[in-house]
Amino acid sequence: MKLLKRALILLLLVVGVVVYLNYPKLTIISGYASKNMASGVFVANRSAASLAQNDNNVPLIELADTEVNTEKKWASASVYGLMNRKAIYREGLGTVLINDDYDESKPMPSPARHQSSDTIPYPYGQANPKDSVPADVNMDQLDKAVALAFANPESQKTRTLLVLYKGHLVAEKYIDGFTKDTPILGWSMTKSVLATCYGILEHQGKLDMSWPAPITEWEKDERKNITLNHLLRMQSGLEWDEDYSKISDVTQMLFLDADMTKPQKEKKLIAQPTEIWNYSSGTTNLLSGILRQQFRSHQEYLDFPYSALIDKIGMYSMVLEADIAGNYVGSSYSWAGTRDWARFGQLYLDRGIWNGEQIFHPEWVDYITNPTLHSDGTYGAHFWLNANGKYPDVPKDLFSCNGYQGQYVFVIPSKNLVVVRTGLAEDPDFDVNSFLSAIVKSVP
Known part of the structure; x- marks a missing residue:
């Protein structure tokens, strides 16, 4: 029992030291975590679990606890319950970290988009790329180069x-x-x-x-x-x-x-x-x-x-x-x-x-x-x-x-x-x- 108490006290001391040393940064940590989470979910259409496990799983940012509301399209984050920050999604404008003065009921104009289909092959159009590859490409060498970019996923962390x-x-x-x-x-x-x-x-x-x-x-x-x-x-x-x-x-x-x-x-x-x-x-x-x-x-x-x-x-x-x-x-x-x-x-x-x-x-x-x-x-x-x-x-x-x-x-x-x-x-x-x-x- 005494060992457990000592362990809890030590844990609290460690947490206290971490919070004390990083307190000025907490608003940045929670701001980054909530903004990145909100954009990842509502702009990139990725899962909150994947974002938490990968994108936000970096030094200091990993300290943040994040909540996502998919119905109202917002994400919030705090560090040990401190410095809660909230990011909301706005159609056409992505997500934004809000402050206490922000009026969510106030309409914000969004950009007009003009998107059309065509029959032009990628990259100049929306149709599929041409099947042919220029004859002067050494495909064996190119395949090796691509493999090199993904060779060490834990350190290189290449995605696309x-x-x-x-x-x-x-x-x-x-x-x-x-x-x-x-x-x-x-x-x-x-x-x-x-x-x-x-x-x-x-x-x-x-x-x-x-x-x-x-x-x-x-x-x-x-x-x-x-x-x-x-x-x-x-x-x-x-x-x-x-x-x-x-x-x-x-x-x-x-x-x-x-x-x-x-x-x-x-x-x-x-x-x-x-x-x-x-x-x-x-x-x-x-x-x-x-x-x-x-x-x-x-x-x-x-x-x-x-x-x-x-x-x-x-x-x-x-x-x-x-x-x-x-x-x-x-x-x-x-x-x-x-x-x-x-x-x-x-x-x-x-x-x-x-x-x-x-x-x-x-x-x-x-x-x-x-x-x-x-x-x-x-x-x-x-x-x-x-x-x-x-x-x-x-x-x-x-x-x-x-x-x-x-x-x-x-x-x-x-x-x-x-x-x-x-x-x-x-x-x-x-x-x-x-x-x-x-x-x-x-x-x-």
């Missing part, structure tokens, strides 16, 4: 994989529980989608990347010289802390702020534009807010990414999630099936042409792949680069959309390749260089 070569689907694989139609959270791959909206507006003659950022609060201080180009290249010189291990600028924004377009806007200048490169999710959400300013109404803003890009190229599974204020969370929250993520890569491989229509100017690809000063050749304009050989055995013209936990859309123009890989682990657990070099060896 797809390869397009010259616009042909040449490889595709999914683990149990995932299919070509399962929406995958892109995390920071969303940044590249948001940036593409700017490329489209530029092509339409409505924006120029050299323009000063249209922010009234900056017009009379030293921030007035920050341009759209500086923001797209993460070289504005604005202060920002992108640290996910604590309550920082980025975690405060994603899990506590109602309007995610504001945090970066309110930051001071710590360097002149172009003097430093500082990766910032706040910058992308500021750009989402600036994008909203380009339209006369909230509805037009919500419709634009779909009408001008997403639905236009047939990415019908994609959902862009919005914050409480109705702004797209361009930094982090977009969902799409693996085939649709590949369509996005193919659009860039084809330099903006889709079924004969120029979606954005071909030179936009040159712009987003031009290395940004002080990024060591790893970053362009909301796309990642291999310009300095980060992946030494892969062509240097590779550029990519990258997301947390190893979400990737790789485009390799010199090899006519688009490669999509999604999962729950990134470099070094998932060896990108070895995987991509194996893919590259399968084509001329």
